[in-house]
Amino acid sequence: MKLLYCLIFLICFSLRSSGQSSKYSIKDFYAYKNELGINFTNVLGNVLSLNPENANSPYGLTYRKHIGMITFRSAFNINVTQREENDFSSGLFINRKLNIVTSDFRIGLEKHLILNKSVLFSYGIDLLGSVGNEKSEIQDFNLGGNTFISTEKTFGGGLGPVLRLEYKISDRIFISSESTLYAFTAKTTESLIINGLPQEDTKSSDSSLILVLPQSLFFNISF
Amino acid sequence: MSGQSEPKKGKENVYAEEDEYEDDPYFWSYSKEIGINFTPLISKLVPFNLGQNQSGNIGLIWKKYYSKRAFRVSLGASITENFENVGTDFFYLAFGLERRYPITKDKKITYTSAWDIFLQGNENDEGPGLGLVKGYGFEYHITKRIFLSTEAQFKLGTGGQEGGPLIEFLLPTAVFVNVRLY
Numbered sequence: 001m002k003l004l005y006c007l008i009f010l011i012c013f014s015l016r017s018s019g020q021s022s023k024y025s026i027k028d029f030y031a032y033k034n035e036l037g038i039n040f041t042n043v044l045g046n047v048l049s050l051n052p053e054n055a056n057s058p059y060g061l062t063y064r065k066h067i068g069m070i071t072f073r074s075a076f077n078i079n080v081t082q083r084e085e086n087d088f089s090s091g092l093f094i095n096r097k098l099n100i101v102t103s104d105f106r107i108g109l110e111k112h113l114i115l116n117k118s119v120l121f122s123y124g125i126d127l128l129g130s131v132g133n134e135k136s137e138i139q140d141f142n143l144g145g146n147t148f149i150s151t152e153k154t155f156g157g158g159l160g161p162v163l164r165l166e167y168k169i170s171d172r173i174f175i176s177s178e179s180t181l182y183a184f185t186a187k188t189t190e191s192l193i194i195n196g197l198p199q200e201d202t203k204s205s206d207s208s209l210i211l212v213l214p215q216s217l218f219f220n221i222s223f
Numbered sequence: 224m225s226g227q228s229e230p231k232k233g234k235e236n237v238y239a240e241e242d243e244y245e246d247d248p249y250f251w252s253y254s255k256e257i258g259i260n261f262t263p264l265i266s267k268l269v270p271f272n273l274g275q276n277q278s279g280n281i282g283l284i285w286k287k288y289y290s291k292r293a294f295r296v297s298l299g300a301s302i303t304e305n306f307e308n309v310g311t312d313f314f315y316l317a318f319g320l321e322r323r324y325p326i327t328k329d330k331k332i333t334y335t336s337a338w339d340i341f342l343q344g345n346e347n348d349e350g351p352g353l354g355l356v357k358g359y360g361f362e363y364h365i366t367k368r369i370f371l372s373t374e375a376q377f378k379l380g381t382g383g384q385e386g387g388p389l390i391e392f393l394l395p396t397a398v399f400v401n402v403r404l405y
Contacts, residue, residue, distance in 0.1 A: 041264075041267060044267065044268060113402070113404060115366070115368040115369055115402060116366055116368065116369075119368075119369060121257075121402045163257065163259055163283070165259070165400065165402070177261070177264050179259045179260070179282065179283065181282075181283075181300070205304075206303070206304050207303070207304050208301075208302060208303035208304065209300055209301075209302040209303075210300065210301045210302070210303065211282040211283065211298065211299055211300045211301065213259070213260045213261070213262065213263045213264075213278055213282050214259060214260075214261050214263060214264040215263035215264050215267065216264070217264060217267075217268075
């Protein structure tokens with residue numbers, strides 16, 4: 001793992017030390033300072049029927065702000081699910097409630113190399129965060145009214161380098177895709193309450209190091 | 224009348240720039256290159272691919288070209304503790320040397336010949352694999368700074384099934400979008 005990070009550091013350092021010989025300046029490429037992006041891959045897959053595979057990026061929205069040769073980058077996604085059902089099947093009466101809130105976000109910085117007047121290559125580093133809360137409540141009215149409440153809370157964080165290619169359609173419209181190498185760790189606490197009596201919490205952790213290849217296309221608008 | 228013809232306006236004449244450096248035999252000499260495996264995205268955009276695509280083990284390639292040869296590093300990784308991803312974890316790291324040869328006179332189409340030392344492993348193997356790779360690549364240079372590439376590989380090493388030798392010929396599966404840095 002240390003060897004891998006040394007390697008990534010060397011590559012990033014090498015990119016940083018590469019002089020930029022392009023005749024185009026960043027001000028020519030980015031006429032506006034703010035950029036809002038949306039994951040467009042599913043539109044291509046579903047509406048245009050190009051390829052039915054779904055996008056795998058957890059981020060739906062991105063916001064970037066250009067400050068000279070450096071750009072502040074951020075991305076965000078939130079997923080809220082609320083479901084309640086009453087089950088009367090087989091003469092039983094069970095009430096189930098499910099609440100899920102998950103959110104993934106990242107912030108970072110990137111630098112640019114202008115390849116030509118329409119294509120930009122960027123490299124940078126991201127800090128990641130993830131929170132999740134899942135609460136499941138089951139009330140069984142058949143055997144004396146048992147109640148089960150299960151809660152699962154997840155907190156995660158990570159970091160890693162990013163490489164990005166962006167194509168300029170016009171001064172206001174860009175499309176982009178990126179590759180990331182994120183190291184991520186998450187801790188999960190699960191608790192269970194049966195008939196008001198709390199059971200012992202269960203804690204677990206997950207770690208990962210994944211090189212994500214470009215598989216999502218973002219449609220960006222500058223303003 | 225001027226003896227030199229000026230480049231057409233709006234069309235970048237990048238290939239003529241190599242003549243500025245007499246010591247550099249090619250326009251890629253003394254440059255750095257970084258390649259990103261774009262197969263997953265390309266497979267989404269190309270309409271006649273409806274199956275599950277394979278991108279190969281390599282995600283990133285970094286090269287440093289000297290006069291004619293390059294030192295290169297190839298990397299791919301997916302390491303998780305998550306039980307939902309059982310059977311998908313792998314790691315690939317290779318160091319090697321590469322040489323590029325022009326096919327066409329304008330050097331837009333080239334092929335590469337490379338030797339790598341690789342280290343690889345995945346969840347299903349009994350041990351890590353170590354060995355040599357002979358690679359032959361094919362490249363199309365869209366501009367002097369952006370080019371597409373793919374590579375076939377012949378692998379020879381340890382880490383095969385049940386600890387035996389590994390002998391594999393891998394046909395080109397991935398399309399890399401490469402960026403040249405100066």
